[in-house]
Amino acid sequence: MKPEHKRMSRVMGYTLTLGDTDAWAGFTKVAAARMTIEERTGLAWAALRALEDTEQVEMVAEAILNHAGSPLPTFLSPMDDARWWASFASLKERKAFARAAYEALPLKEQMAFRRHISEVVIAA
Template identity: 55%
Template sequence: MQNETGTSKAEWHKSDTNCSALVPVKRGKSLSQLMKTNHKRMSRVLGFCLTLGTEDAWYEFSALAAVRLTELERAALAFAALYSLEYEHAEMTAAAVIGSAGDPPPSFLGGMVDARLWAEWANRSELKAYALAAYEAMSTQDQARFYQHISEVEIAA
């Protein structure tokens, strides 16, 4: 006997629907059976955090992730989350985690004291950006003196 695809009921075909009960079903392991225990736990924790939506819940997620996930897994998770955001929001989120000093404040205590205080709070990209901008803004003579100073410090270290 033939069905609408032109194959007999004895021959199983992908589009057969009349005799799908006769098609043997290969039962494999479910995804949850293949998952690592720590991944299952973190999936549940993520669900709790999404449900609660509180700052405390997300801090707890962070603490548990540090224990249950590898650094590579946490980095991939962070990358995926940041990649899903608009650039400005991703930048603000990363700065909140990494730390950011923002723009240097006006100098009240005398240049170097304020600069050093600001530099303690600045993240790496801020330090590099302001250092380069400050260097480029210097006169040629000041650039030469600065280069001499950092060369002497490097030699002394």
């Protein structure tokens, strides 16, 4: 067995021992950093095939693909909270909420936002 595979086996063992959502979130980060896309794909395929029925597979896929849901109310910093939410949201969610938020702005604020975006694009 390759040394990197032994290390990932230990990480998997620690994750299974702890068994909570924080452990699995940590496993996800380590797997993304230390495993190839082919290895992660194989692991995901095997894990999904090990489930009892297609309903369970669909529930897992839905949980993964429907990332963030609606943004939560802001706490201290609306921009920090929005960025945090956007880091979990799917592209479809980000586009929908961005468009709805833009459309809800008064016309003057929409124009200011357009200027801001044009300046950002020019600066890039």
